[in-house]
Structures are given as structure tokens and as C-alpha cells.
Amino acid sequence: MRIPGKVAVVTGAASGFGEGIAKRFAEEGGKVVIADLNVEGAERVATEIGDAAAAIHADVTDRTQVKAMVDFALARFRRVDILVNNAGFTHVNQPMLEVDEATFDRVFEVNVKAIYLAALAIVPVFRSQGGGAIINIASTAGVRPRPGLTWYNASKGAAITLTKSMAVELAPDRIRVNALNPVMGETGMLERFMGMPDTPENRAKFLATIPLGRMSRPADIAAAALFLASDDAEFITGTTLEVDGGRCV
Numbered sequence: 057m058r059i060p061g062k063v064a065v066v067t068g069a070a071s072g073f074g075e076g077i078a079k080r081f082a083e084e085g086g087k088v089v090i091a092d093l094n095v096e097g098a099e100r101v102a103t104e105i106g107d108a109a110a111a112i113h114a115d116v117t118d119r120t121q122v123k124a125m126v127d128f129a130l131a132r133f134r135r136v137d138i139l140v141n142n143a144g145f146t147h148v149n150q151p152m153l154e155v156d157e158a159t160f161d162r163v164f165e166v167n168v169k170a171i172y173l174a175a176l177a178i179v180p181v182f183r184s185q186g187g188g189a190i191i192n193i194a195s196t197a198g199v200r201p202r203p204g205l206t207w208y209n210a211s212k213g214a215a216i217t218l219t220k221s222m223a224v225e226l227a228p229d230r231i232r233v234n235a236l237n238p239v240m241g242e243t244g245m246l247e248r249f250m251g252m253p254d255t256p257e258n259r260a261k262f263l264a265t266i267p268l269g270r271m272s273r274p275a276d277i278a279a280a281a282l283f284l285a286s287d288d289a290e291f292i293t294g295t296t297l298e299v300d301g302g303r304c305v
Contacts, residue, residue, distance in 0.1 A: 076274025149251025
């Protein structure tokens, strides 16, 4: 068991990377709050995990709901040790000037503002407990941007920078802050990233840019998140770990 008895809140955990992270944490002895806009999906994941999980509807761009998410975790499991800011949003792969303003705002609300709101809710809790771990799911898009995803790339670049700044500022409180940078993965947002139908021929174009020859999977991201959340990483903060099959090399 890598995180026995530790309590984690994982946003966007009704599917994809978030679901994989939540299930792996539970397998390794943790208790998990499954937070998502899709409450039915969140309840499904929590049911599949069992007594070590609980589901809650949460809009990560709403300050009241984010605080309620943290309060729910404290009421259910008495403490929170880990926060994974996994919920994400992207515009369709397209020329930058074709992305409408509402979509631009949504990208930054979910990918950047949500981390700010989560910090407002969780940092006081971590300080009162003597420490904690925050993991932000950023992206290789913030390190090696692809054309057509300019505003998404920028939001993930912001997530990477704020991860490093948060890490330095919160280190005296024994709060570690790290980020994971997945390459394009087999999730519900795949076709939006591709900007075209998910056909074998179109996939091949993207796979050709990944040296290890495949997309990321929830299990890949979950394994990396587990390490950063565990005591094995107690001296690691302010890092951004590429989980990308060599894409950023």
C-alpha cells in the first residue's frame, strides 16, 4: 500500500484520467472523493470503488461548490491529504482566431481559475493539518505546443507556472505542489484535441509524434500521480513530470 489511510479529492474523476487516478489511489489504501459535473458518472466510479469512495457534484469554476467539495470530504473522511486538480477543458483544434470568446473563457476558467479556487479551499485545511500534496494535471501542450490549440496550450502553460510558484510559496507549510504533463490520451476529449474524427488513419498522424508509439492511458497518469502523492515523493515539489512517451524530447 502506497498511501494507506490518506484521503484524496480528485476533480473530473467521473471518467478518463481522473477515474484512473481515483481507482488507483483506492487500490493503494487511500480514500477518495470523486468530484465531477457528471454526478451520475461520479457515483458510478464511487460505487465501483466501494466504501473507500464518495461522489459529489462539483463545478470547479464555482467558488461555493469548490468549498462544498472540500467540506464534503472533511465531513465524510475527517481530513484531506491530497488534492488532484484534474478537471480540464479544451477548445476544438482549429485556427486560433476561430475560437470564440465564450470558449476561451471556459478554457481558462476550468484549466486555470479552478486551481486558484481549489487553493482557496484546500490550503487552509492543509496548513491546519501540517501539510498536504497538490497535483495539477497540466499537459505537454504547455511545454511543446501543437498548432491549432493555442489558447488551450496557454492555459496549460499557466498551470505549469503557477504549480512552480505555489510550490515555493507553500513549502514552509509542508504543502507540496507538482504537475503532470500527459500527452494526448484515450479520453473523452480526444477528438477535440485532434480536430478531426478519431479514425485509425487520423490517429496514426498523431502517434507518429510520440516516440513510444502510443497515446497516454489513465493507468499511466494514475501511476505518476500515485508516486507524487505518496511519501516516496516527500522531497519533491515544484516539478512538472512529462508522462508522454517521449513527446517533449
